[in-house]
Amino acid sequence: MKAKKGTIRVITGNAVGAYGAMLCRPEVIAAYPITPQSEIAEQLAQFRADGVLDAEFVEVEGENSAMNVVLAASVAGARVFTATSSYGLVFMYDALQEASGFRTPVVMVNANRETPGIHAVSAGQQDMISARDTGWVQIIVENDQEILDQIIMAYRLAEDYDIQLPVMVNYDGYYLSYLAEAVEIPQIEDVDAFLAPLKKQPPRPRLVPGVAKGCGTHGIEMGYVEARYKHWQALERVKNKADEIDKAFGDYFGRYYGGQIEEYRTGDADIVVVASGSATGTARTVIDAKREQGIKVGLIKMRLFRPFPAEKLIEALKGKKAVGVIDRSVCFGWKYGPICTELMALSPKLETVPILSYIDGLANLDINVPHIGRVVDEVYAAARGKPYQEVTWIPMEEER
Amino acid sequence: MAARMLASAFVAEGKYVASFPMYGFERRGAPVVAFTRVDEKPIREKTQIYTPDCMVVIDPGLMKIPALFNGLKPEGVLIVNSKTRLKSKPNENLKIAGVVNATQIAVEEIGRDIPNTCLLGAFAAATGWIDLKSVLACLGDYLSGDMLQRNLKSAERGFKEVEVIKW
Amino acid sequence: MVIKHKNIFTTESAWSDADKVLLCLDTGGWRTERPVLDQSKCNYCGLCALYCPPQCMLDKGDHYEANLAYCKGCGICAHECPRGALTMVPEGEFADEG
Numbered sequence: 001m002k003a004k005k006g007t008i009r010v011i012t013g014n015a016v017g018a019y020g021a022m023l024c025r026p027e028v029i030a031a032y033p034i035t036p037q038s039e040i041a042e043q044l045a046q047f048r049a050d051g052v053l054d055a056e057f058v059e060v061e062g063e064n065s066a067m068n069v070v071l072a073a074s075v076a077g078a079r080v081f082t083a084t085s086s087y088g089l090v091f092m093y094d095a096l097q098e099a100s101g102f103r104t105p106v107v108m109v110n111a112n113r114e115t116p117g118i119h120a121v122s123a124g125q126q127d128m129i130s131a132r133d134t135g136w137v138q139i140i141v142e143n144d145q146e147i148l149d150q151i152i153m154a155y156r157l158a159e160d161y162d163i164q165l166p167v168m169v170n171y172d173g174y175y176l177s178y179l180a181e182a183v184e185i186p187q188i189e190d191v192d193a194f195l196a197p198l199k200k201q202p203p204r205p206r207l208v209p210g211v212a213k214g215c216g217t218h219g220i221e222m223g224y225v226e227a228r229y230k231h232w233q234a235l236e237r238v239k240n241k242a243d244e245i246d247k248a249f250g251d252y253f254g255r256y257y258g259g260q261i262e263e264y265r266t267g268d269a270d271i272v273v274v275a276s277g278s279a280t281g282t283a284r285t286v287i288d289a290k291r292e293q294g295i296k297v298g299l300i301k302m303r304l305f306r307p308f309p310a311e312k313l314i315e316a317l318k319g320k321k322a323v324g325v326i327d328r329s330v331c332f333g334w335k336y337g338p339i340c341t342e343l344m345a346l347s348p349k350l351e352t353v354p355i356l357s358y359i360d361g362l363a364n365l366d367i368n369v370p371h372i373g374r375v376v377d378e379v380y381a382a383a384r385g386k387p388y389q390e391v392t393w394i395p396m397e398e399e400r
Numbered sequence: 401m402a403a404r405m406l407a408s409a410f411v412a413e414g415k416y417v418a419s420f421p422m423y424g425f426e427r428r429g430a431p432v433v434a435f436t437r438v439d440e441k442p443i444r445e446k447t448q449i450y451t452p453d454c455m456v457v458i459d460p461g462l463m464k465i466p467a468l469f470n471g472l473k474p475e476g477v478l479i480v481n482s483k484t485r486l487k488s489k490p491n492e493n494l495k496i497a498g499v500v501n502a503t504q505i506a507v508e509e510i511g512r513d514i515p516n517t518c519l520l521g522a523f524a525a526a527t528g529w530i531d532l533k534s535v536l537a538c539l540g541d542y543l544s545g546d547m548l549q550r551n552l553k554s555a556e557r558g559f560k561e562v563e564v565i566k567w
Numbered sequence: 568m569v570i571k572h573k574n575i576f577t578t579e580s581a582w583s584d585a586d587k588v589l590l591c592l593d594t595g596g597w598r599t600e601r602p603v604l605d606q607s608k609c610n611y612c613g614l615c616a617l618y619c620p621p622q623c624m625l626d627k628g629d630h631y632e633a634n635l636a637y638c639k640g641c642g643i644c645a646h647e648c649p650r651g652a653l654t655m656v657p658e659g660e661f662a663d664e665g
Binding site: 117118119395396397398399400 | 568569570571572580581
Binding site for chain 2: 285
């Protein structure tokens with residue numbers, strides 16, 4: 001059984017986000033506008049005005065309320081959607097923890113943007129990093145088509161009875177949110193069919209008018225520990241489930257993304273670059289160019305960030321002589337970038353290889369071809385035993 | 401918006417496109433820059449463009465900035481909205497220039513200084529990289545009614561009235 | 568060759584001197600039409616100056632004039648003038664445009 005061909009549209013990442021949500025038929029939406037995501041809320045409102053989307057819109061005065069509204073609606077059994085970025089994400093910080101603690105299948109897109117402290121209207125993954133420990137599933141995508149497809153997969157993942165966790169789909173603000181590309185929009189009947197298996201599963205618990213129930217009520221001792229333990233186990237289950245859903249999506253719609261990670265030309269590679277988000281697309285062109293020059297380099301695209309795809313990374317890095325990790329954010333308190341720091345936690349299981357950390361692409365600065373080329377060159381040198389710098393902030397020491 | 405319309409037109413002709421705007425620090429008269437890549441195969445690079453094949457300059461005031469042409473590839477193309485003719489070749493890498501008073505045409509046809517669609521017509525004429533038909537066809541995806549008709553006229557006039565100089 | 572970044576700030580966080588001009592944009596260059604005053608109709612009520620979004624109306628003692636370095640030509644002054652003393656005229660008709 002395969003999906004029919006979709007409609008091709010040339011639209012921005014934000015508009016794609018709105019399409020993705022609309023196709024999954026959410027019942028309650030509450031979203032507050034913020035650069036670079038405002039277009040999503042506008043597009044969803046337009047869909048509703050056009051009669052294409054039959055959802056309850058709750059107008060809120062801020063992101064904290066937005067998340068509280070959708071998580072409450074989710075606890076009452078509704079399929080929900082919201083979108084935010086940067087300041088908005090941190091404004092809903094307490095509600096984020098409740099959404100995951102209550103085990104609600106909220107789906108949210110986050111247009112990655114730098115976090116407050118320095119006036120931050122620019123691309124960067126710091127907002128995603130600042131919400132690492134909120135208990136959400138976090139996935140990062142590379143292009144507009146993947147935004148759409150991942151939103152559909154997000155509902156299938158979030159609402160799965162074995163999972164019941166909120167899912168955040170991250171895409172680079174500016175680079176993807178405003179990027180116009182040709183995207184294939186699936187037919188809504190095909191999306192219905194893809195999400196239909198959820199209906200065959202046992203229903204999750206929900207608030208029902210007239211039935212006295214509490215949610216998130218245990219706050220001390222073993223009740224709390226048990227709830228945390230189950231949450232922690234569910235996050236572990238996400239890994240295999242994400243792979244299964246990716247395969248099911250690919251079988252049906254014809255587009256596979258690799259699940260937890262995607263490996264590009266890593267098979268016979270000596271060295272590997274790890275990247276995420278829109279920079280991955282650029283990295284592919286660099287990998288191809290370096291290969292032409294005889295350097296056996298591969299690319300690992302991080303898709304699943306939470307839970308951390310530890311097993312897949314260990315497997316992918318077997319036999320590799322050096323790794324370069326490009327982070328579009330900063331890990332406060334550690335020398336290395338956040339994704340690099342987490343990769344290093346796997347060190348005992350990775351043969352002793354130099355792991356080089358690169359911090360680049362902050363605040364609307366490009367992670368461009370020369371930068372990634374430099375990463376490959378330095379990782380290649382490290383693999384051959386040359387001395388290397390453990391962490392490099394590329395914008396602070398540009399190579400010209 | 402102009403970059404997006406151009407993207408649609410190229411996609412209609414079967415090409416792959418990736419187009420996005422970037423808001424850096426505001427500079428004189430040019431708060432926005434947009435980057436568009438077109439190719440026969442899928443476009444993977446998601447970065448700013450450092451070595452363009454073609455530059456479309458919507459604010460003529462920018463022509464006074466010497467760094468404007470930094471990175472322009474040899475045999476490069478310039479499309480500029482200007483009411484004065486080019487007195488000399490602005491940059492040695494330039495091979496073709498399309499000059500059109502898009503502001504005036506836009507004010508006449510649309511009633512406001514939105515020269516974008518006019519410049520798309522000029523782009524089609526000067527570069528030959530896309531058919532005017534494709535440009536006009538995709539305007540309907542973004543505009544409708546009276547606005548659409550006005551912008552179609554503006555684009556057509558841009559195509560007809562652009563002064564193309566080849567060196 | 569590696570070019571090390573030269574610090575923009577002398578402080579740890581991003582402080583700037585608000586007495587010094589940080590960004591000065593000659594927004595007058597964005598204009599495609601400018602307000603022209605018919606002084607015989609003006610009674611110096613000041614509504615144009617009140618409504619002007621960039622607040623660039625200069626007080627000339629018995630009338631107001633737009634500061635052309637900043638006037639963006641939005642036309643609100645002409646729209647609000649209760650006596651119709653201001654008219655928006657296209658820039659092309661003025662000799663001072665370079």
